[in-house]
Amino acid sequence: MPDIKDPLFQPYSLGSLQLPNRVVMPPMTRSRASQPGDVPNALMAEYYAQRASAGLIVSEGTWISPLGKGYAWTPGIHTPAQVAGWRQVTEAVHAACGRIYAQLWHVGRLSHTSLLGGQAPVSSSAIQAEGVNVFVAENDGTPGFVQASRPRALDKAEIRAIVDEYRQASRNAVAAGFDGVELHAANGYLANQFIDSNANDRTDEYGGSLENRLRFLDEVARALVEGVGDASRVGIRLAPLTTLNGCADADPETTYLAAAKLLGEIGVGYLHIAEADWDDAPLMPVAFKERLRTAFPGTLIYAGHYTAERAREAVARGWADLIGFGRPFVANPDLPERLRIGAPLNEHDRATLFGGEARGLIDYPALEAAEA
Template sequence: MMPDTQDPLFQPYSLGSLELPNRIVMPPMTRSRASQPGDVPNDLMAEYYAQRAGAGLIISEGTWISPLGKGYAWTPGIHTPTQVAGWRKVTKAIHAAGGRIFAQLWHVGRLSHISLLDGQAPVSSTALQAEGVNVFIAEGDGKPGFVQASKPRALKLEEIHTIIDEFRQAARNAMAAGFDGVELHAANGYLINQFIDSGANGRSDEYGGSLENRLRFLGEVAQALAEGTGDKGRVGIRLAPLTTLNGCFDDDPETTYIAAAKLLGEIGVGYIHIAEADWDDAPDMPVGFKQRLREVFPGAMIYAGHYNAERARAALREGWADLIGFGRPFVANPDLPERLRTGASLNPHDRDTLFGGDERGLTDYPTLAQSAENLEA
């Protein structure tokens, strides 16, 4: 398809050495369909992602980097040779369909449960429980049951260094599995966020206290991912400056996240992916804040959070965004780019099939062409 010279959503974009045909991103979304035992990516997941290869860039669902990094039932890992081989099937299917995909590397930290960790306590920056935060575990009937996240223990200094090494190895594994790059999940209350935000980090060593110290883990992991991929331009970082999900909050988010963006720019990562708060009555992220992020970070800026085509086009025209993520719409619309291009209506998604299960609610949503065929039949 020739690019639409008038529509900013369909302008090509150079993300480092990777050429994207449009500005539409499929952001990471947990779907909990990995094969058991072993949390292995499978043919069903390969079909799901390949169906959505029309996105300029796909970012995989969060994939945990080590056994202690897992926080939800049936989520895939990128830790074992079997998991890497499973992901290789997925990336091969996407590339065959003409798409591009980054692996989102994930350590949930305190947002886990002892039943998912062979009886061990979750780990965090601080032994501070995420009160009222639920995670889902596998029930006997094969359905997810939600339980309060277990109380974590604080990581020892040497354990922090081990986790940095695990991220580096996960990046190597991702490249071996055929991914085009990696994204660090440093948002939404997960482990990296538990170090960044002042309300979650009570450490008194070099990883806590001052803003510089609270950003140290983020910077060291980002550098490790650059080493693991062999190309810092193939590394992205997901941040959530105003999101108070899962018990994380910061006393001065604008100062903290402008500093984080400046640090990441100095390291030279390819993009920052901002997860905007998207629930009802969520705080709006001021345009001035977005413009300041643009000023201090020379790489690409991706924004996601309740964007429709109109809002996305406005963001691109205003210049503070380079790419826009469409989360929920991609669940039920495998051909979302075509629907956005033509202004076609969107399929609604089925909430009951978001997490766990089979092909229902994953790969059985119709494209525009399939819907037209059904009408003609």
């Protein structure tokens, strides 16, 4: 039975999906896909199934096409083997009574030629993300970080092709058994490179005015709705105030309120707002969150350095419906129960976040094991 006094543990209806609580496991890159082919595997299935008590799981970013890849050993969702691998994951989560969306990812300029068969990354514009590093594997398999390569600007035919790739990726996600899809339009990735004014210097219908800079987001969101067949099963991740990976907007409040209004008109199920989560990051004003609530009629998820108490306050005050807890879910497979009873949290091991095998992925103890 839900705790009638605890806002985080009230059930919630996300479209036709019934969530038992308001705790979301947001996307987190872990770089454990099988090689060759970047295929989701049994290890990943166990990892996600361990965390199935979340109200909703959103998968790690999964790239929609070869040019959409930006980090070594991350999974794709465009080959039959990748779709079959993800089916193994979704079946494990559903067997554990969980719910899982696929986060669809095109990194745009945040990639390196070594990950793209020697090709340059693509973006809204030929603007390099200066000082931004991406995760690669050396020829001997050693992981490391290197400066993202200089991108080239997409032409309009290529933009249309990428919209089609998103549509197909959403169909692949449904075939793989996901309950829905989330577009990664935050954190400086491709959709964000069209939205934010400092990353887009185009002079055609995809650049310049706010309406033009939102055109790619509009077209991709509609393609995802078409591919899934149900707008309520599509979510969009946005990062209005973060400057992560070199993207920033000259007037973020105006830009992202317009984006929220547009996405509400399309009818997508939720917006997933990524707040900056580094120690000296700018706070997102509550007044801005309240304006987003007015602009967007669907579900609002917030993520970014939330404690249980901050999360309860956000839900109780009404500007958030669901709250994402990122790093705490890495080390605490039973995080919802720990939050519910106020149990201490395991600390994650930074050295095992990206790449490797089982250590640091599926070996963190649940409460019973920790107490034993």
